[in-house]
Amino acid sequence: MSLTNETIKDRLKAKFGDQVSNFEEPYGLLTFETPKDLNLKVMQFLFDDEELRFQFLTDLTAVHYPGEPGRELAIVYHLHNLRDNIRLRFKVFTPIAQPDIFTATQLYAAANWMERETYDFFGVNFVGHPNLKRILNVDEMTYFPMRKEYPLEDQTRIDKDDAMFGRGPGGIVSPMDEKAGPSTVGQAGPLNTADAGGATSQETRAGQGADEVKH
């Protein structure tokens, strides 16, 4: 039980310097951020290091932040060191136009399906994944449904005002997004009304989503 958040932080700092950043401890869980091309190196270090031994991948998922240009997708890893019983979480941010991230399947067999799921719902392209295809949705699907530009409810309905749930009309633009500048949220989806940011979205999504949502 000797391993503490401080030790982990120091080891990471010693190895990667300022490239690992934004250290936090929400509810006691060490959280930090790495650049997208370093995700595998950091994971390999955490896995191999004599002291750290984070050899259990608890969870892997993604979060979509449409209001942060260039950092729209966050890939979140939860790792666990079972011997010292300590967990950590780290995040990798990637622009949505080029969501390429190195796969963790070489280190953790468990990452295989978790990455497929993340690809399925967010369109994160895991470079080097042996079998990156959809897992829970149908193969014919042309978009990534967990992205925020696909609101849950039929947008033609006018009797529902989402402001009630703290999200702004249509669940697209929250007050936070408006402050952050022009929205990069895509409007190409069949479910959207013509709100804001239609033009920018097409450009942002050109890389990954060129084949998306033609109807």
Add this chain to the structure above:
Amino acid sequence: MSVEHHIKLPEGSIEKTTTTLNLGPTHPATHGVFQNILELDGERIVSAEQTVGYIHRAFEKLAERRPLYQITTLTDRLNYCSSPINNMGWHLTCEKLLGVKTPKRVDYLRVIIMELSRISDHLICNSVVGVDSGAFTGFLYVMQYRELIYEIYEEVCGSRLTTNMGRIGGFERNFNSSVWEKLEKFMAEYPAVLKEFENLFTRNRIFMERTIGAGPINAERALNYGFTGPNLRAAGVDYDVRVHTPYSSYEDFEFEVPVGSTGDCYDRFLVRNGEMWQSLRIIEQAYRKIQDMKGAEAEVYHADAPSYYLPPKKDVYTKMEALIWHFKIVMGETEIPPGEVYQSVEGGNGEVGYYLISDGGRTPYRLHFRRPCFIYYQAYSELTKGSMLSDAIITMSSLNLIAGEMDA
């Protein structure tokens, strides 16, 4: 004269020496809707490819539009063999985010419910392993006691399978006398039943020969594949969330973590049986602790969390503040503080995790479920490669694959 072929056989199909078998999606032996495409050489499995997602219901997306208390019903439908554990796990996640501290009695009541669910979960799994190896008796015999557990659920929350049990902060009402009667009946009668169930299987020659060596996995591979729960412990790793990261006052209880060594179907069976005995122990301890409570402490069944826990109906009808709170909560108009939290509980199949991000709105910004089934099912092709078809069936049931949990 050349013959025109109207039916084009797949390329190389004449030389094909293996048989393709679709096991599922609606095969009785899959015990749920998922598919295995098996490539068979005679009766030996050359390769297996799993397809999941037949009952995907987009819970994570739905959760982004629901206030916290409405998400409980989504968690029911993950592992529906032990819904209350998922419910409690979700409440614990919310309480962690909101900083709600629950009284000891609530923790113990939850422990009782969670351990009952664990018993009913393992009971189904183990008796179905029996069914798939040709022994139907055990399955029929133990159903009666799963029924008793479901009756206890019914007394506590009004439903049986998809329970929606408890609220953020505790329970919606105190346990009534009937719950305690039924629990006492269960504690008195179940040990003998479990013993008899074990006698039917544990040293049963046929059962042993069918399960020993079927679908084995070693500790290293199991960890690499993200196994948790009984399946990991059967491989010899004593990881149990209840011990490693105690929640709901599990640190107050004394129990053992049974482990196996070979990680095969037989060890998984033994580990689950062992866990049922330990669950009984925990239930008895919790029961005694609650019976020993006195005064006001012995009546409390929820925490003091006025912005998330509904006020008593009597107050709603007579007091304005209570009425306002009632409306605010029911309409989902209470703000969730911004934050990021991961909370896990030891579910029937392993570590059930909830990763919740709130941006300060009234619904989660993002909610992700760590579903143990989904994670360990990917090892299935490795577990069954080279084994007989009938072993693959047993392996499937002894992994306790629950389609609802897999597909979220």
